[in-house]
Structures are given as structure tokens and as C-alpha cells.
Amino acid sequence: MDEHGNSLLIDPSSEDPFEHLLLALSMGEYVPLTEKGRATITVFGLNRFPLARARQQAYRVVVLCLRQWRREILEQSTNLADAMLHTIREQPCADVCQAMLRQVEQPGAAIVFADAPDIVDLLRDQTVRRALLLS
Numbered sequence: 001m002d003e004h005g006n007s008l009l010i011d012p013s014s015e016d017p018f019e020h021l022l023l024a025l026s027m028g029e030y031v032p033l034t035e036k037g038r039a040t041i042t043v044f045g046l047n048r049f050p051l052a053r054a055r056q057q058a059y060r061v062v063v064l065c066l067r068q069w070r071r072e073i074l075e076q077s078t079n080l081a082d083a084m085l086h087t088i089r090e091q092p093c094a095d096v097c098q099a100m101l102r103q104v105e106q107p108g109a110a111i112v113f114a115d116a117p118d119i120v121d122l123l124r125d126q127t128v129r130r131a132l133l134l135s
Contacts, residue, residue: 008039021046023099025112028055058093062100066122085131101133 002008010017020037021030029047032038041047065084072081088097103112104123113120122128 002035008036009043010036010040017095018099018102023055023095023103025059025096025099025103026056026115028052028059028096055093055096058091058096059100061091062088062097063116063119066119066128069128070122085128088132097132101129 010020017040020032020034020040022033023029024031029052030037030041032041045051065088069081069084072078072084091097100119100123103109104120106112109120110117113123
């Protein structure tokens with residue numbers, strides 16, 4: 001609690017966690033953007049090694065699935081293409097995909113995705129975004 005008795009922890013049911021946290025995709029670790037973000041990272045141990053490692057793996061899975069999605073679309077294999085998007089949606093670390101979808105829309109996206117530049121256009125594809133963005 002802060003000095004006024006307000007919670008310093010993010011309540012994801014009533015506020016957007018990404019207003020308080022930035023996911024550094026290459027490291028799989030959260031960077032606080034606000035005091036709420038800092039407190040939430042500390043209290044819940046969001047940057048513990050197993051969690052950061054899982055997020056790094058999830059990032060790689062999303063990249064691989066998006067590349068495969070593009071191949072399936074080019075080959076007109078819509079069932080397999082849909083399966084790739086389903087695989088992304090069903091990952092345990094859904095925060096990674098959501099962070100990627102948000103960060104690709106920000107200035108500097110080319111730098112964030114420098115290790116996989118082909119992913120930028122795929123993450124901006126409206127079919128992909130509609131299938132993956134949480135409302």
C-alpha cells in the first residue's frame with residue numbers, strides 16, 4: 001500500500017498491466033514503468049529465472065509459429081495456418097504474445113525485433129492481430 005492506503009499491486013481485472021510493465025522480450029524479464037509495476041514485480045517475483053526463461057522460450061515459439069503460419073498461407077493450407085495461430089494462443093505465457101503485438105505498434109519496433117525482422121510485418125497482419133489480440 002502507498003501512503004494513502006492505495007494498493008501498489010496491479011489488478012489485471014480492472015487495469016491494463018502493460019501500463020505498468022514492459023516485457024523485455026529478449027530477456028523475458030519485466031521492466032517497471034511505474035511504482036505499481038515495480039511493486040508487482042517484487043511481490044510476485046515476476047523476474048525469477050524460471051519465469052524469464054519460459055518467456056524467452058514462448059517468444060521463440062511465437063516467432064516459429066508465425067513463420068510457419070506465413071508458409072501455410074502461401075501454400076493455401078488454411079487449416080494448418082489456423083493451427084499455428086491456435087498454438088500461439090494456447091501457450092502458457094500468453095503475456096509474451098500480447099507484449100509482442102503491442103510493441104510492434106510502437107516506434108522502434110525494428111530495434112525490438114532486430115533478431116527476427118520478418119516478424120514485424122506478420123505481427124502487423126490484421127488476420128494475425130484479430131486472432132491473437134485479447135480484448
